[in-house]
Amino acid sequence: MKVKFDSDTVQISIDKRIFSNKVIQKCFYWYTADYTVDFETVDEHFVSVTMTNKSQQEIDQVYLAQKIPQDLNDFLLRDIVQEETRDIRALIVAKAFANFEQEEDFPLEQIGDSLGFNTIS
Amino acid sequence: MITLPVTGAERKSRKFLDISHYDHAGNYHLLPFRFVALRNGREVLVNEIGDFLIVDKGTARRIINRKLDPFEDSELYADLIANFFISQTRVPALLEVIATRYRTKKSFLDHFTALHIFVITLRCEHTCHYCQVSRVSEDKDTFDMGRTHIDKGIELMMRSSNPHVTMEFQGGEALLAFDQIMYAVQRASAESQKIGKQISFVICTNLAPLKKEMLDFCLKYKIIISTSLDGPEFLHNKNRHKKRNDSYQLAISGIRKCREILGNDAVSALTTTSTLSLDYPHEIVGEYINLGFNSIFLRPISPFGFAVKNDRKNKYDTDRFLEFYKKGLDLIIEHNLNGNFFREDYASIILKKILSPFPVGYVDLQSPAGMINNVIVFNYDGYIYASDEARMLAEMKDYTFQLGHLDTAGYEDIFYGEKAFSFAESSVNESLPGCSDCAFQTYCGSDPVLNHSTQGNLIGHRPTSVFCQKNMGIISHLFELIDSDERILKIFNNWIEN
Ligand code: SF4
Numbered sequence: 014m015k016v017k018f019d020s021d022t023v024q025i026s027i028d029k030r031i032f033s034n035k036v037i038q039k040c041f042y043w044y045t046a047d048y049t050v051d052f053e054t055v056d057e058h059f060v061s062v063t064m065t066n067k068s069q070q071e072i073d074q075v076y077l078a079q080k081i082p083q084d085l086n087d088f089l090l091r092d093i094v095q096e097e098t099r100d101i102r103a104l105i106v107a108k109a110f111a112n113f114e115q116e117e118d119f120p121l122e123q124i125g126d127s128l129g130f131n132t133i134s
Numbered sequence: 135m136i137t138l139p140v141t142g143a144e145r146k147s148r149k150f151l152d153i154s155h156y157d158h159a160g161n162y163h164l165l166p167f168r169f170v171a172l173r174n175g176r177e178v179l180v181n182e183i184g185d186f187l188i189v190d191k192g193t194a195r196r197i198i199n200r201k202l203d204p205f206e207d208s209e210l211y212a213d214l215i216a217n218f219f220i221s222q223t224r225v226p227a228l229l230e231v232i233a234t235r236y237r238t239k240k241s242f243l244d245h246f247t248a249l250h251i252f253v254i255t256l257r258c259e260h261t262c263h264y265c266q267v268s269r270v271s272e273d274k275d276t277f278d279m280g281r282t283h284i285d286k287g288i289e290l291m292m293r294s295s296n297p298h299v300t301m302e303f304q305g306g307e308a309l310l311a312f313d314q315i316m317y318a319v320q321r322a323s324a325e326s327q328k329i330g331k332q333i334s335f336v337i338c339t340n341l342a343p344l345k346k347e348m349l350d351f352c353l354k355y356k357i358i359i360s361t362s363l364d365g366p367e368f369l370h371n372k373n374r375h376k377k378r379n380d381s382y383q384l385a386i387s388g389i390r391k392c393r394e395i396l397g398n399d400a401v402s403a404l405t406t407t408s409t410l411s412l413d414y415p416h417e418i419v420g421e422y423i424n425l426g427f428n429s430i431f432l433r434p435i436s437p438f439g440f441a442v443k444n445d446r447k448n449k450y451d452t453d454r455f456l457e458f459y460k461k462g463l464d465l466i467i468e469h470n471l472n473g474n475f476f477r478e479d480y481a482s483i484i485l486k487k488i489l490s491p492f493p494v495g496y497v498d499l500q501s502p503a504g505m506i507n508n509v510i511v512f513n514y515d516g517y518i519y520a521s522d523e524a525r526m527l528a529e530m531k532d533y534t535f536q537l538g539h540l541d542t543a544g545y546e547d548i549f550y551g552e553k554a555f556s557f558a559e560s561s562v563n564e565s566l567p568g569c570s571d572c573a574f575q576t577y578c579g580s581d582p583v584l585n586h587s588t589q590g591n592l593i594g595h596r597p598t599s600v601f602c603q604k605n606m607g608i609i610s611h612l613f614e615l616i617d618s619d620e621r622i623l624k625i626f627n628n629w630i631e632n
Pocket of ligand 1: 563568569570572573574575578579596601602603605606
């Protein structure tokens, strides 16, 4: 990841093989209070993010150079948890709101089976 | 009440299977959880049911990247398994327990609308600069709620599936229409007895028009008094403008009379934090302590209605509010550390969500949002609104959250109608941008009315949302306090148990 600064903008070049579009967008969403954020696909592998300062305060380069990679990595981790636990989460919610008086187990096949629930006895 | 572990790594007492029972490093499955860094160099992990662990920064990364070593990190590993952050099997053995806990967290939805606000009059003798709705007027016919509308409101309230409803009278100044309150209370009591529904009554009042006969009536019907006290005399009178500048004196003598006749527990007071109040957190908290209250609700003035039009006096930024809030909370904690019991109510609401498995019936901090699900407003003129803030918006000619009129709308039209459904999507913070990844999601809520009024759409924009900034600031501060001193955790547990 490369971060370039000039007086009013910050340009970040991000490898999409590491950070998906979803991760990139979720991360830079939180910068939209102080910056206008534009995304541009550079090539098959790289996306360029341009943040233009819209606040009164000057860009703190030292702070951002450390914060942006940290935030991207955190959103990547969040994405891993979300993807890996999607089905379990759906199962928890479905079971929670299923009719508790019903004796039979909640039918797992309605939840999706990417973790292979159906093979677990 | 379950007290959850605070610092996983420091826990020594957990009884758990021998470490040889566990697989080797990284051989575990993740369960849904979210995390965020605190300002004290630590981070908090929160799972789907609101259980938390405060750990060293970088722990989430190690867990997710399967770098956790069950031998070196044995205590943390055990905590993560016991508190449903990771599992040794793809489907955790205690899935039923997690699902039941999730259901409990959302059990505020089980009974549907509890709080029914009757805006009994718009008349008021105060002219508070931040008041969004009231009118100084003698015109009862125009500004008091008519009896046909009271009857219809009660009829709808009786149809709520909630076995325990609250009928809250608001104004203007509600006591100016006390004849209507008496009629409404007597009728609602009779109707609720017929169908075995429990009903609580609350009158929100500045206490200025209070008379002995009113208190006798309140005593008979066990009516709770909720009044306003903004702090010491100079502050209260500045906030609550009244002709003779005697708002404070009337409130204080009213509180005394209420306590004498109704008992201490039947009267509570709320602060409204105006721009001026922000300079006086200690004085405000001190006033409540001196008056013998055992709690205070440090709440910001809402950015609705006429309030947004009065920039100089009312528009303060959330940072200043947070600074004010933290100073006030520090003083309250110090008072508790000195052996007294005194609680901050907003913190207590959030702490109950953090430290107990139970939900809190507080309409401003729920997902799905409290409007309609937990609160409905019948306005003096018969119009029905999704929340108290929604009727204030209507005073500014914004009728987005108007659900119908008592003369014409049926129960289904109001509670299950198209409008109610159209708000549902933006009511759930689990699916809102920003909130969906937020570690504080289970403790926070959503407020489509506030989003609409301050940001122009129901979904809102979290990075610039005052609701988000305030809650994120307060919740992370509470976690930092919990992590800083075990005695503070004890105080917090005490607050939510009492
Ligand atoms: S409003 Fe803010 S603090 Fe609350 S859940 Fe959403 S992102 Fe988190």
